[in-house]
Amino acid sequence: MTSWQAIGQIARETKDYQSNNLRDRIVGNIYNKAEALAEKVVNRSQGTVNWDRRIDDVLTSPIWGFPIMMLLLGVVFWLTITGANVPSEMIASVLFWGQDRLTELFMAWGAPAWLHGVLVLGLYRCLAWVVSVMLPPMAIFFPCFTLLEDLGYLPRIAFNLDRFFKKAGAHGKQALTMSMGFGCNAAGIIACRIIESPREKMIAILTNNFVPCNGRFPTLIAVSTIFMGGAAGYAYSSMAAAGTIVLLVLAGIATTLAVSWFLSKTMLKGEPSSFTLELPPYRRPQIGRVIVRSIFDRTLFVLYRAVVVAAPAGALIWILANIMVGGQSIVAHAANWLDPFGRLLGMDGYIMLAFILGLPANEIVLPILIMSYLATGSMLELDSLEALRKLLLDHGWTWLTALNVLLFSLLHFPCATTLLTIRKETNSIKWPVVAFFLTTTVAILVTFITAQGARLLGLV
């Protein structure tokens, strides 16, 4: 017999056995053996309670899972907002006191007005805003979030959400990559590697941006605190603001599911595949490590990124706001041109411009907006959230404007880093473009409906 014939023989023989679900039986044999051996070598002492199981029964129960999840998120946001108010004001007053001293210094040197404008009114003031608005909330929010992560709660969130993703025709692991997106969408997209099926991976990549990342949370927190909190009266302001953000996060998750469902019925058709989700044991968090990791890996990282982008952006905006063309600044020209479109979506031209200029990093959207409002408005001193509220009101903001800013921030195009990451991960130019238009279309549709609906109903 030649080796060729021998091979043919082997193949035929394996084929005969194939039919009796051999694979399942092979796996079954291994499992039985493992079970028997484990039984033999593990002693379980009497009377010990399996706490993990008990806790999981509550945290992942069909009834309590979701309310507890929302409650936990709400508490974290509430802590962040209440805790951040005072330090925010303090940092702001210190930094803006610094601005006055810098101005005096420039005056004493006899520096030209434009230099003072670019460096102090542009660069320094933008930085001061970024630091005072973003640093305190981040310094509270990130340790809380890292703590939940360390305790092992995030996989439980994924477990609770798994069945919804299945129903949306997506992979259950998308619940995990989505949770990563809360940290950073670019990181969430890299995490999509864990999804093997190319179809489901693409759905996860394209919809990751619908959950707010670290860069957007500060904007959401600031705007919610100023408007939603302010509207509810002093006593309940933090709670109202925290509630708003929880609802926004839920809206983001709902959008993720809806768009995933839409994609799996149109562009990326197919059946969802199954997987094993392991719920790791609850572990005592290492408090020291939680603080160090959340401060260094997250807070300082995000702040650094914001500062690096915000500094030149602040200077640039000041220049654009002070170069006059035909009696108007360049910023005003651009904002006026965008204004009709912004109005349709319940916002204005300056807000649209801020979102567009914020493409490099979502962190700087609010500072850019403040800068361009300041450059055109009458108010020059701005050193508290109350003053910020007044500035926004002066520019015609209502609760509807705030709501649309929140929604647009939640749903709009990914930042440049995320788009580049999508290009790298999919190795094509097509998918980042799809992601850009998909998210922006959703953002425009949602804000348009909200704005026009509220106007039709006479709510504004």
Add this chain to the structure above:
Amino acid sequence: MSRPCQQGCSGCPSSQKEDPQVLQEKFAVKLTSPEQIVVALAGNPNVGKSTVFNALTGLNQHTGNWPGKTVTNAQGLTRHKNREFILVDLPGTYSLLANSVDEQVARDFLCFGNPQATIVVVDATCLERNLNLVFQVLEITSKVVVCVNLLDEAKRKGLEVNIKTLSQELGVPVVPTVARDGQGLKELMNAVHDVALGIIKTNPQKMTYDQDIEEAIQTIEPKLNNILQGLLDSRWVALRLLDGDHTILQSIYEHLKVDAAHSLERRVTYCHD
């Protein structure tokens, strides 16, 4: 391509030594001296495998991707008893049945990377599920050390693992550890050292399957042995053919360039169609 000795006599060092060229080309593992010992680190996800890896290698780490795969490949150096060990951290997997790229990467390294020892890290709190992987690794290689980690958590849950019985039943050294606190790592490296250098002869407990499966294996195995010539465990390949896993044929072809594997693959696909 240079090949290891094809006789595969057990105990002969030349049959068990890894091939530096294969290691570098296929697995991105670079030996700087022939004295270095390659050790694979396998285990389920979430059992503290990375903690063991980090504790042993410290800052002597190097991460990249497995050639041609988007799976992270972490390697690190550690010294023990004046020997240098290259630890290759395999992706955390529940099995080696090649259900995912991770599992395929782990399986291929164990099969074709010929590590001189393999550490399987298991979670003492859910031994039953973890032992599945141990049995699957033992089918591929006999040079295994089992590391029972997270003993502190098991104790908190009122679980006690009889290490001695486990070692007897598996036929390989079993070392208890609490990697987070560095407990037991020295003993682990002692065992790895001894297994890699053949000081400890392991006698692994192999799986036995249902009788009809065993009979099928017995008809196929000798024939496969002719083709594979001791490069791979033919019993294990027979099992993979029986359970219809075609990825192994592809891997055999890629890694060993056993010409027959190609025709074998075509033939199997043909028959199954």
